[in-house]
Every structure is written in C-alpha cells, then in structure tokens.
Amino acid sequence: MKTTPKSACETCAHHSLENVKKLGVDITNVDFVIALAGNPNTGKSTVFNALTGLRQHTGNWPGKTVTRAEGAFEYQQKKFKLIDLPGTYSLMSRSEDEEVARNFILFGKPNVTIIVVDASRLERNLNLTLQILEITSNAVLCLNLMDEAQKNNIQIDTRSLSKELGIPVVATSARSKEGIPELIATISDVALGKIICKPHKIKNIPPQLEQAIKKLSTAIQNQYPTVSNSRWLAFRVLEGDTHIIEALKTGDFS
Amino acid sequence: MKELEEFDKIIALSNELRWQIGDDFHDDLTEAIYADAAKIVKKTVVQNSQKGTLGIDAKIDNIVTSKIWGFPLMLFLLGFVLWLTIIGANYPSAMLSSLLLDIVHPFLKESTAAIGFPWWLSGFLVDGVYLAVAWVIAVMLPPMAIFFPLFTLLEDFGYLPRVAFNMDSLFKKSGAHGKQALTMSMGFGCNAAGVVATRIIDSPRERLIAIITNNFSLCNGRWPTQILLATIFIGAVVPESYSSIASLAAVVGIAVLGIFFMFFFSWALSKTVLKGEVSTFNLELPPYRTPVFWKTIYTSLIDRTLIVLWRAIVFAAPAGAVIWLICNITLGDESIAAYLVHSMDGFGFILGLNGVILLAYIVAIPANEIVIPTILMLTVMVTGISAGSGSGVMFELDSVSATADILKAGGWTLLTAINVMLFSLLHNPCSTTIYTIYQETKSLKWTVVASILPVIAGFIVTFLVAQIWRIIF
Amino acid sequence: MNSYNPIIYLSVFFVLVVLLVLVFNTRNGVYFTYLKTKNATKKTAVEDILKLLYHNDRFTEADIIEQLEYSHGLIESCLLKMLSKQLIAKESHFVQLTDEGEEYALRIIRAHRLWEKYLSEKTGFHKKEWHDRAEQKEHELSDEELDQLAKLLGNPKFDPHGDPIPTKSGKIVQKKGTDLSRLPVHSIGKIIHIEDEPAAIYKEILAQKIHLHSQIKVIESNEQIVVFEAEGVVFKLTPVVAKNITVQELDPENILDVNNSRLSNLKINETATIIGISKESRGENRRRLLDLGFVKGAEVRINLVNPLNDPTAFLIKGTSIALRKDQSEKILITKNIGNENNT
Numbered sequence A: 001m002k003t004t005p006k007s008a009c010e011t012c013a014h015h016s017l018e019n020v021k022k023l024g025v026d027i028t029n030v031d032f033v034i035a036l037a038g039n040p041n042t043g044k045s046t047v048f049n050a051l052t053g054l055r056q057h058t059g060n061w062p063g064k065t066v067t068r069a070e071g072a073f074e075y076q077q078k079k080f081k082l083i084d085l086p087g088t089y090s091l092m093s094r095s096e097d098e099e100v101a102r103n104f105i106l107f108g109k110p111n112v113t114i115i116v117v118d119a120s121r122l123e124r125n126l127n128l129t130l131q132i133l134e135i136t137s138n139a140v141l142c143l144n145l146m147d148e149a150q151k152n153n154i155q156i157d158t159r160s161l162s163k164e165l166g167i168p169v170v171a172t173s174a175r176s177k178e179g180i181p182e183l184i185a186t187i188s189d190v191a192l193g194k195i196i197c198k199p200h201k202i203k204n205i206p207p208q209l210e211q212a213i214k215k216l217s218t219a220i221q222n223q224y225p226t227v228s229n230s231r232w233l234a235f236r237v238l239e240g241d242t243h244i245i246e247a248l249k250t251g252d253f254s
Numbered sequence B: 001m002k003e004l005e006e007f008d009k010i011i012a013l014s015n016e017l018r019w020q021i022g023d024d025f026h027d028d029l030t031e032a033i034y035a036d037a038a039k040i041v042k043k044t045v046v047q048n049s050q051k052g053t054l055g056i057d058a059k060i061d062n063i064v065t066s067k068i069w070g071f072p073l074m075l076f077l078l079g080f081v082l083w084l085t086i087i088g089a090n091y092p093s094a095m096l097s098s099l100l101l102d103i104v105h106p107f108l109k110e111s112t113a114a115i116g117f118p119w120w121l122s123g124f125l126v127d128g129v130y131l132a133v134a135w136v137i138a139v140m141l142p143p144m145a146i147f148f149p150l151f152t153l154l155e156d157f158g159y160l161p162r163v164a165f166n167m168d169s170l171f172k173k174s175g176a177h178g179k180q181a182l183t184m185s186m187g188f189g190c191n192a193a194g195v196v197a198t199r200i201i202d203s204p205r206e207r208l209i210a211i212i213t214n215n216f217s218l219c220n221g222r223w224p225t226q227i228l229l230a231t232i233f234i235g236a237v238v239p240e241s242y243s244s245i246a247s248l249a250a251v252v253g254i255a256v257l258g259i260f261f262m263f264f265f266s267w268a269l270s271k272t273v274l275k276g277e278v279s280t281f282n283l284e285l286p287p288y289r290t291p292v293f294w295k296t297i298y299t300s301l302i303d304r305t306l307i308v309l310w311r312a313i314v315f316a317a318p319a320g321a322v323i324w325l326i327c328n329i330t331l332g333d334e335s336i337a338a339y340l341v342h343s344m345d346g347f348g349f350i351l352g353l354n355g356v357i358l359l360a361y362i363v364a365i366p367a368n369e370i371v372i373p374t375i376l377m378l379t380v381m382v383t384g385i386s387a388g389s390g391s392g393v394m395f396e397l398d399s400v401s402a403t404a405d406i407l408k409a410g411g412w413t414l415l416t417a418i419n420v421m422l423f424s425l426l427h428n429p430c431s432t433t434i435y436t437i438y439q440e441t442k443s444l445k446w447t448v449v450a451s452i453l454p455v456i457a458g459f460i461v462t463f464l465v466a467q468i469w470r471i472i473f
Numbered sequence C: 001m002n003s004y005n006p007i008i009y010l011s012v013f014f015v016l017v018v019l020l021v022l023v024f025n026t027r028n029g030v031y032f033t034y035l036k037t038k039n040a041t042k043k044t045a046v047e048d049i050l051k052l053l054y055h056n057d058r059f060t061e062a063d064i065i066e067q068l069e070y071s072h073g074l075i076e077s078c079l080l081k082m083l084s085k086q087l088i089a090k091e092s093h094f095v096q097l098t099d100e101g102e103e104y105a106l107r108i109i110r111a112h113r114l115w116e117k118y119l120s121e122k123t124g125f126h127k128k129e130w131h132d133r134a135e136q137k138e139h140e141l142s143d144e145e146l147d148q149l150a151k152l153l154g155n156p157k158f159d160p161h162g163d164p165i166p167t168k169s170g171k172i173v174q175k176k177g178t179d180l181s182r183l184p185v186h187s188i189g190k191i192i193h194i195e196d197e198p199a200a201i202y203k204e205i206l207a208q209k210i211h212l213h214s215q216i217k218v219i220e221s222n223e224q225i226v227v228f229e230a231e232g233v234v235f236k237l238t239p240v241v242a243k244n245i246t247v248q249e250l251d252p253e254n255i256l257d258v259n260n261s262r263l264s265n266l267k268i269n270e271t272a273t274i275i276g277i278s279k280e281s282r283g284e285n286r287r288r289l290l291d292l293g294f295v296k297g298a299e300v301r302i303n304l305v306n307p308l309n310d311p312t313a314f315l316i317k318g319t320s321i322a323l324r325k326d327q328s329e330k331i332l333i334t335k336n337i338g339n340e341n342n343t
C-alpha cells in the first residue's frame, strides 16, 4: 500500500464532519459507488446511517438486512453513492444473501468496498475480508466496534494490520460516530487514487491445489485479459459455481 | 464462435483439474484462508486479559438459558408484551375511531353533499373506501405502534437469539428452526411482519415452513374479534362472577390452538412436500448491547409499523369499495350481497356458520379488522332490523349488549360464536400477508399453499365441531 | 334443511377421509402403486437385470427371478430381448454380461451413484431415502442429463456411501478393503464404504450413527459380536451387520491421533482442537460449518448448555455459535488435556 504524502491542512480537514454533506436517498449523478460489506452484525447499517444520514434498520441480530439499501453523501465536491449489502460469513457458499453481496462486488464494480469488521472478532471476520480482497483491490477495512474491543481489553495494531492486508485500515465506533470522518477521508483517497491498495492474496493453499489454480487462472487471464481477479474466478470455477461459469460464457467480465 | 471454443477449453481444463484435486477443494481453501487469518491476527492483535464485558454476557446468558429461569422468563416477556399491546392500544384506538368514524365521517358526508356529489358517489367514496381505511387505521395502528417497538428493543438488546436457542429443540421435533419461535411471536403482532421476519432463518426449508405457518399466529387484527365474541357468548354461559375469566381463557385457548396447528403443519410440511428442500442450521448468539432507545423506537415505527400499515390501507381501500358496491347494486329485487348471503347459507350451515359470516370473510380478505363491522352491517341488511346507517355502511356499536342483540337476531348461537372464533384463527391470510408471502418467496406455488392450507383446516375443524355439537346437544 | 342429519354428514366425511388415505398412502396406496406399475416397463426391468448381473457373476435365470420383484413372465421376455440384443450371453444355465452389456450396466450404475451424490449434496432428503430415489431416477436420466449432473457435481469419484462412480467412458476405480468383521482385534482401519442394501441392515447402521471415513479400532471381534471404537464412541454390531461395512487397514503413518472424538462428546469446561469435519456432513451444511470457523486447528469449548439439552452453543474464534447435536456429531476434535478449569 502506498500513501502519497499529504499537506498538513488536508489532514486537519479530515477530522471534522463539517465538509460532509449527507444526501440521504438522493443518488443521482454520482461520482463514485461505494459498497459496504461485512459479516452479519458488525455495524454495516450503523456505518451506512452515519455516512448518509439515513435511518436504516439496525438490530443486534445476525441476518436482518436482506435487500440492499442505497444512500449517498457528498465530500469535497464529489458525490458518493453507498450500498449496504447483506451481511455474510463468506462469499463461497450459495445462499441468497451471499449471491446478492457477491454479485454486487463482482459485477457492480464499486469504486471502493468498505469491509466492516468486528474488532473483537477479527480472525473470524478476516475470512470474508480475505475473500473480498481476492475479488477487488480497492478496499478499506473499517475496524468497527472499537469501543467493545477496548472493553474486552483487545488491542489492535492498525498500522501493521494495514500493512498485512495491503489496504487502509480505519478504526471506528460507528454508533458514537468515532472515526467516521477519517473513514470518509480514506474512502475518498482510495476512490481518487491517492491511496493505491496492494491487497493480500491467500497464501496457505496446499501446493498441488495452488498449481491447479495457477493453471486455470492463467487460462482465464489469457482468454479475458481485462479481468483483474482471474485467481478468484479460478477458485469459483474449480468449485463448479454455475453462476460464474455462465458469466464467463456470456463474457460479463470484459 | 472462436470465443466459445476457448471457453469450452477452459471448462474442459477445469473439469480435468477438478477430477485431479478431488472434492476437498472447498475445505482446503477455507482452511487456507483461516490459516492466513490466524497468522495476521497473531501479528496484529494483543489480547490483554481474558475477561471484559464477556464476563457480564456470560452471567446474563446463564440466567436467560437456565433450566429454571429460561422458560418462565420467555413466557413472562411475551405475555407482558402482548398484554401491554392489547391493554395499551385500547385508549388510543377508541380515540382514533371516535375521531375518524364519529367526527370525520359525518363531516365528509355533509361536505360531499354540500358540494353536490350524487348519493352514489359519496356513498362509494365516503361510506365505502374511506370507512374501510379509517377502520383499519383505528384498529391496527395503535397496537402495532406499541408491539413493534417493544419487540425491536428486545431484538436490539440481543435477547431474541437466546429465545431461539432455548426453543430450538421443540421446533426441531416438528422439522422447524428455533428462530421460528420469533417469527411466530412477531405474527401475533402482524402476520405480514412475521413473514418478513423469516428472513432471519437462512435455511430454505425451515424458512418456507415458517412463512407458510405464520398465519396460525393470531394477529392483532383478529384479537378484537376473539375478545368481543368471547365476551358476548362464552362469558354468558358461566356464572357472572367467572365470566371475564372464562372469556379470557377462551381467547387464550384459541391462540394456543393456533400454536398447536403451527407445530402440526410444520411437522406435516417438513415430512411431505418440503422434505427435499435444503436444510441447514446455524444460530449465532451475538453479544448483548444496550439499545439506543429513541433511535430504535423511531426506526421500528418507520420500518415496520408504517410500512405494514401502508400496505394494509392500499388493500383496504378497494375492499371498502367492493363492500359498498355489492350492497348497493341490485340484481332483480335483491342486492348482490343479499344474493350471495343466501346462496352461501347452506354451506355455512354445514360448517356451523352462516352466509353472512362467509361473505364477510370473503370481502374482508384485505383486512381482518373489518370482519366484525361487515358482519354487523350484513346482518342488519338481511334481517331488516333497524340499526346502523344504511346499506353498505359498516358500523360497530359501543355497547357490547347491543352488538349481542344484533348477532342473536341474525340467528347466532353459542355454536356459531365458537365456530367464528375458530374460523377467525383458521382461514386464509389477509391480502397484505398473501402479497408479502409472494414477495418473500417469489413463488406462486408456495403463496397458494400458504393461502389455502389454513382455510382447509378451518373448514374441517368447524365442520367437525358443528356436527359433533349438533349430535350432542 | 329438513333432511339434515349431522350423523350422516359426519359419516360421509369419515368415508371420504378413509378413501383419500387408501388412494394416496405413500407406502401402498392405490395411486402410488399405480405409478410404480406404470414405471415398471420393460426398459426398467432390463436395466435392473443388467445391474444385478454386473454385481453377481454366476447367476441363473432362477436366481434373477428370485432377486427381482418383477413378474416371472416379464423377466423371461426381457432376457430373450437382451439375448437378441447381445447384452447377455448364456453359458450352460448361467447368464453372463457381454462387453456391451457391461458397458450398459456401468452407465446405469453411474446414473444411480451420481444421483445419490446429487441428493446428498444439493437437496435436503434424508440419507435413508437416497437409495430408493436413485433406483427410480437411474432409469430416467438421459446421457446429456448425466453429463450435466456430473459437471454440476464436479465429476465426483465416489458416491455418498463410498462406492466409486464409473466415469463416462466406463472406467471405475477399484477400492481395496475388507469387511469389518474380518479386521483383526487391535488393528486400526478406516471405514471406506457402507452398503445401503438390504434396507433393514442399513437402517441399523444409520441408527447407530456410524460415519463414513471414520477411523476405527477393533476391540473385540468374534462370531457373536464385533466391538470397535470410532471417534470416541464405542460401537457394538453383530457380524452380519459388520459385513456391510468395508474398512481399509491403515498404515502407521496414516493413523490420526487415536484420541480423536466427536465434538458432541465434549464436556463443559473442556477445551479441544478441531481435527476436521466428518465426510458425513455434506453440501450446504458442510460449507456453513467451515464458514463459521469450524476448521482444522481451531480451538473450541462449550459456551452454553441448553435448558432442553439441544442445541449447544460453542465458543469458536471469539463467537458463540449454537449447533444441533446432529451437527456437532460430525465435527472431529482432540481434547486438549491439562487445561481444564482454567477459566
């Protein structure tokens, strides 16, 4: 991950919400599309509400957002459209919610994907995070529920986490809006290309599988030179994901 | 063409590779991801001491899932929420109905007459459409505005998943998911909301079961019917000092019977038509969190109450129009309504009901709230007694005894009342719910099954009760 | 209304109910019997004979008649037809498959096993129904549908009972193994196949919850009884039942930790490490468990016991997740010794 140096004043503006205009459901003429993904119950809708000023239903109960919600905000004269995706544990099983979330990240081509994770349960949340990073490279990790993590005496080194994942990491407590200004600034930096992500790729795959994946992903890459996630497509094709195979056939990836 | 060839090559390659790597691919990949995750966490996270809020969570959990306190606590909370809803809704409901029905309705009548609307237009709009909508709002809004926020507060706190946890093995026996305990409870508020709530069940078979059987939860729109009939007919058969207890017991009995049917049909569905659907189980118990009180109240009002109310109004308006029309359009020397009532009288009798009741249930498919007003209006119309304010104008009476008089004049007996109570539990879902079921399942087949199943059950049960009753008495 | 008599109505109702039950009873109702006989065409019978002959080398016509439920006449006419089509040949009284007949038989076996695999991976039908459904379906699937099915399932090598699935070109992996009753005492093996016929014996195996691919250790084995331990549970079978389980003796380097056990055996306050998920957990269920973090190497302990005993909530990777007993039975663990009661 590379961060271009910022002037002092640019940074100071990031610490207030004043130059953020919450636009609610006004989603016309947007400059960037931002997706909100994450495990169930990590505060995605709370982050969504904090950013857009809307009042999507939030509830302490995994699995309540099924249809996706949309909203918008404006920051430094750029308009961002935000989509709250259903919470999922993974993108590799085939339940309805997972399909909605997966299809949006894959075909909707959001400019930035915010991955909202529960700071107290980072390991479990990284399962989804690492899968998303195989699909898209423009992502921001929103390390939410920091207040709870603190109460549980959990400390997280956000800088080395950001280095490991290759994407910016922002610590937030969305309910009290802590860290939201920084999150917005980071989203905008990634969207504008001021921050370039070098996302982590899954490493611990057994060698003979890795070989098979490589063969297939090379073949896919040759056939569809524009795709950026041929490795992930290879995963899916090897699992016989009919939806992805169909999409390859009709050329939805070009 | 060449591209498709290339594509086929990729598929052929993948088939060959899949054959080579065997069927553990998904396992291996997931393990690899978790191994990466563990490594990253090791480098970046420091856990200082084991305990934190987890200690408090554990204490709450030990109480709410304990052998001694678990079940009483659940029953108490559900009972409390329902009690608060029914009792608490009385006053605002009465206020709303006196405002909408006693003040606004005559006002609208007068003003339409003043502007010179012909009688049929003002009848159609004001007596038909307006009255049905007003009724639905008056009866439906207050209980939902109390029930949903209370329920949502429990949800936000994190208590509801524990209820699913406690109840799961009961539901498992009938092939259902523990979370159905919650969608069912939500159904006591409103079946349409209950059906939407089944989204929390992420196993296809169990979710369908929960959707199809939700109608067996006696919803807010049907409680008033039950209470009214129990008070008039059941309360009257016992000595006066016991009458309120007897009628309360009858209403609770009907609700419990509904739960019994819910279990029975869940079991039957899971063993027959649904047994091939994929079935999985997962239930995460999230940490307890203090709800943000006002925000929760606000969103639950917007999200649940108003949306459901809006849908109900959309459906009630045309129903009001239809009711008014069938009472005012005549075929030969009878209105359509009277004609329909007479033609259904025979079938109604076999079920221990009558034509008026059946017709009321048909035209009131959009909303259970208007069943009693429609029955009263139709009874007055076919018997020709003087009450109410004209044909096609639904009404209700403030005095229970006056209502009783009309019903008895319409030929009602204790059997009729019992069977109407049963039929009010066991009949097709209201059209809002039917529409919601279609929205959620996107399947005509399951929508039809969910709509027909309870009516069939209703016909069978009322038929049996009627025949046996007549043999005994 | 004068002629109304509730007793008559009630009687008519009950007669109707009885009639409906008679017609639609799934076991031997008129409707289903009709469907069955309608399906019992010559093609079905021919294919069933082929399968039978594939599995049994020296069979006479009388054996075939005895083994299959078809009428005498139908079987005879089928055999004649098969002879003329050169699917079978006769050697003295023995009926044998020709090469062509064997190819055909393998195609039917492929259809049967692929369909069982499909039922196990993609539907919610119970194990005990797979066989019968596949018996029907094997006669209905076209070549094209079979290819589609194989592709969908990722060209699986084995069916859910551990039987090899023939490839399209008729190749079939041979599995070496002995039946469980012949494994010597104290030896360690792995269950590689559980036979699903006859139904009565299969039912008993299912009831005992013996799992495919589990590692077993024989404790006692004689004419009366076979006792073995698998996944921390002791099983006792009669030799007749044990014969329907095929095992493979394991080389020392392939032996898993002998202390392995099922997650359902974990006690409160014990901690354990997950070894893996049993092959008996399939399809969507298996994926869910993996997604939820029940992967090799994860630490697990009981978080909450249910007032009605099932499900149990386990603490895994920082979250409390409730599993039903039939799920936790299919997760294998080794208990961590020495760190009990340290909370």
Ligand SMILES: Nc1nc2c(ncn2[C@@H]2O[C@H](COP(=O)(O)OP(=O)(O)O)[C@@H](O)[C@H]2O)c(=O)[nH]1
Pocket (backbone or CB within 6 Å): A038, A039, A040, A041, A042, A043, A044, A045, A046, A047, A057, A058, A059, A060, A061, A062, A063, A064, A065, A087, A144, A145, A146, A147, A148, A172, A173, A174, A175, A176, B156, B289, B292
């Ligand atoms: N303490 C605390 N609670 C939060 C925070 N963010 C969200 N929550 C709560 O976590 C629960 C789940 O949030 P929600 O936005 O519905 O999660 P989603 O399922 O990911 O959309 C709700 O009860 C929120 O009030 C936070 O930063 N701190």
Ligand SMILES: [Mg+2]
Pocket (backbone or CB within 6 Å): A044, A045, A046, A057, A058, A064, A065
């Ligand atoms: Mg949400």
